[in-house]
Structures are given as structure tokens and as C-alpha cells.
Amino acid sequence: MQGRVLMIGLGLIGGSLALSIKKAHEKAWVVGYDVNEEQGRLAKMLTVVDELAVSIDEEAVKADLILIAAPVIETEHILHQLLRLELKGNVIISDAGSTKQEIVRAGAKFKEKNIAFIGGHPMAGSHKSGVSAARPLLFENAFYLLTPEDHIKENQLNLLQNWLSGTNARFLVVSPKEHDQLTGVISHFPHIIAASLVHQAKRSGETHELVPRLAAGGFRDITRIASSNPNMWRDILLHNKAVLLELLEDWQLEMEKVKTMLSSASGSEIHHYFADAKHYRDDLPQKQKGAIPAFYDLFVDVPDYPGVISEITGYLAKEEISITNISIRETREDIMGVLVISFQTEEDRSRAISCIKYHTQYDTTIGF
Template identity: 40%
Template sequence: MSKTIYIAGLGLIGASIALGIRRDHPEYRLLGYNRSQESRIIALEAGMIDAATDCFEKFAAEADVIILCLPIKQTIQFIKKLATLDLKEQVLVTDAGSTKAEIVAAADTYLAPKNVNFIGGHPMAGSHKTGAAAADVHLFENAYYIFTPSLATKKDAIARMTDLLSGLRARFIEISAQDHDRITSQVSHFPHVLASSLMNQAGAYVSDYPLTNNFAAGGFRDMTRIAESEPGMWTSILLSNRESILERMQEFQARLDQVAHMIQAGDEEAIWQFFEAGRQTRKAMEIHKRAGVDSFYDLFITVPDQEDIILAILEILRGISVVNIRINEENREDIHGILQITFKNKRDQQEAFRRLEEKTSYSISIE
């Protein structure tokens, strides 16, 4: 049976969700709201949606499901607006916000009294790219898609959402809004604070030691990649999850103080244990397992340091979606480097491995 799905916000997340719904439910009617005309035009021309508007209220009454893919403050504003509109009796409302407690509280305050079915949502995937032009049907594959039920959530909400979003190929999980915000404060929100702090520190250090910019490769690059994220979004996240993030910062400061004491005391054993504990903890995390939060699939290729070698490899991989590519050990003295190519799913990784084994003599490994 055909249904009408209304996606408010046609940025990377909203447009990618639309593509996922299209993949498994081509018979569904998809409507979109976006303030920017550019993303509306892109989404329409690409067939992501069937109709678009810059007036949120226009399609709300037609929808069986409404998905709010908007900044946190705007999501809360739209939840308040939905409580004033004449919606379908069985309408299901959800969101895609990076923090959940404030959004769920708004739903409980404004939608629950209206008997509107609401469930919080957070697809834990993203990209440095933005807008509908960056939409990717593979964006959520193997990533966690979190649902946070509340007082406004009816029994059918999760089943309806997992069916609707089956084309995302995500891993659906249910936790409380409070637990969501505590966990993401540790593994997502606080790391962004750290990354930007490291960049700001390094930026100040450059005035005294200009070569800092030249030597900032390897581990520093990996640790600070997320500092390039959009500032407005992260300002909103920090302010909507203050308590948990401040707790993480205070606890981390205590850990830094402990390490400082170890160094001051010259305690070699304690320092070794510090690094060993971190190493073992990371090895035990899902970072090294498939279908973790960032479920990427890597190929490592030993390549000679020759002009156009990367272009030649990418030509062999033409038609396969590549998430990331980089050369490890950039400050090397030998003639070979390790080219790391990242794929979103196992199928692409294995096809790339097959092609490269067939068409090159390079040493290739899978991790």
C-alpha cells in the first residue's frame, strides 16, 4: 500500500534517507521541505522526492510519516508547530537529531497530549559534504540508527520505522534519550571538542614554530580530521547536551593531570601501563569490527612512490564507491608507501581487492 512520507530538511541526511526509502519502497510518495531552493531543485531533479515546498505546513496534513532532518532548535520549533496542525490520525513523527533529550522532552510536552505518535531517531553516519547534492544511498549502510522512545511513542512506532527505513541497510537499536546523550557525549561530542582544541593549540604554536604545519601528519591528522565539521551544528549539539559533555571534559582533565604526574615523577611503569590500557581498550572496541558506528572497509596497498600511481589505481576501481583515500607514513624515507583506500561495504571492498589482484602486482591486504 502506498504511503506519503514527508521529509523536512533536504540536506545530506534527509536526502540520503529519501534515497534509502526510494530503494525499498519505490511506490511511496515522497514530499520534501527545505528553506533553500537549491536543495529542493536538486532533490526534485534527481528524483529523490516527488514534490517540494519552502512552507513546512503545506504537506504536513498529507503525511503518514514525517521525518524532521533539521538542526536541533528548528526540530523543536517544528514539533511545536506540528502540535497546532491538523494531522492524519495515524501519523508517525520522528527526527534525526544528534542529541535526543531536549527533542524527546519537546515531543512529550507538545505531541503526547495531542496523541501524536513520535519516536526520536539518530542515524549515526555523516560526511564532511553537505546538501542534497551530497546525498548517498549507501551513507547509512552498517551504521547504527538509534531510536529513543518516549511518552509520545506508540507500540507500532519502531516496527513502522524499521520497515520504512529498510533501504538504508542500517543497524537499528533502541535506547533511552538520556543514555543516548551520555554515550554520544563520550564517543562523538567530546571528541569534537578535543579535535578543535588541538587545532587551536597547534594554530597558536605555529607562530613560534612554523614547521608545526609541515610536520602535522599521521596521528595528528587522524585525530583532528573532525575539526573541519560545520561549526553551527556543533555549537547546537554542545548547548543541547551541556551536562554530559561538561562531565566528560572534567573527567578527562583529571586523566590529563594523572598523566602529568606520571611524567613529572618519571614513573616509566605507570606511563607504559597508561599506553597499554589505551591500546587494549581500543582493540576491544567495535572500531575494529564490522558494523560498528563507523563501519568502514579498508584495503592497504603497498605502492611505489611514482607519479600518477594513485590515479592509475583509481582508474582500476572506476565505478566502485570510495569513502576515503590516503597515504600512510607520509614522512617516509623508503621508496614504497602504504595506500589506504576505504569503502563503505564489504561488497565494494572485495570487488576492489579482486580487480587490483588481477591487474597489479602490488601487495594488498584487507583489514
């Protein structure tokens, strides 16, 4: 395909979308815009985009495809801005936001101008942020949810999917309401729970000074999504408020069930509760990308001596295996420590296992 693409927002998601379009459509010309001028300059320097727009207004009127990868509330403002412009009649407009009902409601006004707005949400991400972390296959095999309204023609939907074919994503068409319910359950609500667990630990740490030290291991791992961007999650919660209030009520009922089990000291009920959760969780797809970025962790048993971390990372560097995070669990004297290394992909982790096995005698374990 050929045409002029305006990519508004040049962070991880916007940058990756731009790269995937450039990879699949050599005749496309991708113009980028970001309120952060430094991100824009970096995107141009890294050839993520072909050109930088001076303003949205100036470039939008020339675009054949407009993609918005901005915070959800900012996306609403951008849509209102685009509504005031004389855009091309055949332009396709889409977004990449994590909520859809409010955004699609704002985008519905394009119907009056016979312009197609199709809500979108590529359900993939990374532990890194910014355009420097962008890569064309970020969305490979990930679900890409599209939320077209009834008036959107099939050829318009197909055109958007063709533009986005370089993502190698798995497109699913759902209603905006269903989208927000699904993402509320599997993404938005878990972030609330993770943040609440951290708040609870913080309160306990005021009276139990060992809490921060003991939380450095498994607790830190299971709550790591609480480190997400607070501005972004403020906007997401406000946009998906109705769904999340319902989920909070369901959660309170679930916790009442647990309280009842504990009060009655029913060992069989407690066992069944955890067993049922284990079975459902173990049956979930392991190699399929979901709404929350997967954590490809590798645990390496290492002796406690100076230089062991640089030794391991040195071997990985020689094999050009990128890591996203590294930490070492607190060790006891004369006991093997545990080095925790996180990778962007399962392939990188598999290569790391082979690399460490070849160069050392250290045992490795995959984190689930």
C-alpha cells in the same frame, strides 16, 4: 506500506532516509522540503523524492509520516511550527538529530494532541555531504536509536520501524537521557578533543614552523573529525551541554592521572596505561557502524614518479570503485611514497586491494 511521507531536510541523512523508504515501500509517496532550494531541485532530479513541497505547512497536514533531518536547533523550530497545524491524528513524527533530550522535550507537546512524536537518531554518516551523496543503504547494519516517551504505544513504535525497515538498520530503544550520555562519550566529546588538538598544534605552529608540515601525516588523520561542520557542532554542544561539562571534568581527572605518572617517571604505570587502552580499543567491533563514520583507508606504497596517482585511480575507475579522498604522504628521494586512499565502505576497499594487486606490484596496507 503506503501513505504520504514528508521528508524535511534533504541532505545526506534526509536523502538517504527518503531513498530507503522508496526502496522498501513502492506505494509510498515521498515529498521533500529543504530551505536550500538547490538541494530540493537536485533531490527531485535524482528521484530521491517524488515531489517537492512548496511549504512545510501545506504538506504536513497531508502526511502520514513526517521525518525531520535538520540541525538540532532548527529541528526544535520545526516541531514548534508543526504544533500549530491540524495534522492527521494517526501521523507519526520523528527526527534524525544527534541530541535527544531537548528535542524530545519539544516533541512532548504533541501528546496533548494525541499525536506520536518519537525521537530518532540513525548513527551513520559519510565523509561526503548533500543529497548527491545520499544512498539507500547508508544505514545498513548501523544502530538506529529510538527514544520514545512512556505514552508512546507499541504499535506506534512498530509502525515507525516498519516505515524505516528499508534502512536495514539495527533499532535500539533508549531513553533520551541515555542517548545523550552515550553519544556524548563516543561522538560529541571526541569532536571536542580533535578540535582542541588542532588548536594546540596551531599555537605551536606560531613558534615552530615545521609543525604544519609534520602534521600532514598521522596527525591530520587522527584529527580529521575536526573538519566537521562547525555550525552543526555548535548546536550539538549547546544541546548536550550538561553531559559534555561532566565529560570535561572526567577528562581533566584523566589528564591529571597522566601528569602524575609522568612526574613520578613510573615506566610500569605508563606501560600499563597504554597497554590497557590498546587492549580495549583492539577489542572494539571492527565491522560494526558506530556514531562516527568509519574511515576505510588503504595505504599503497608507490614509487615517486609523475603519473603514479592517475595510474592507480585509473585502475580503480575501470572497476567502478568510488573513492572519497586521496592524498600522498611526503616522500624522500629514491624512497617509496605512500598513497592514502579512502573509501566509503569496507567492500569498496577490499575490491580496491584486489584491483591494485591484479594490475600492479605495489604493496597495500589497511588502515585501522
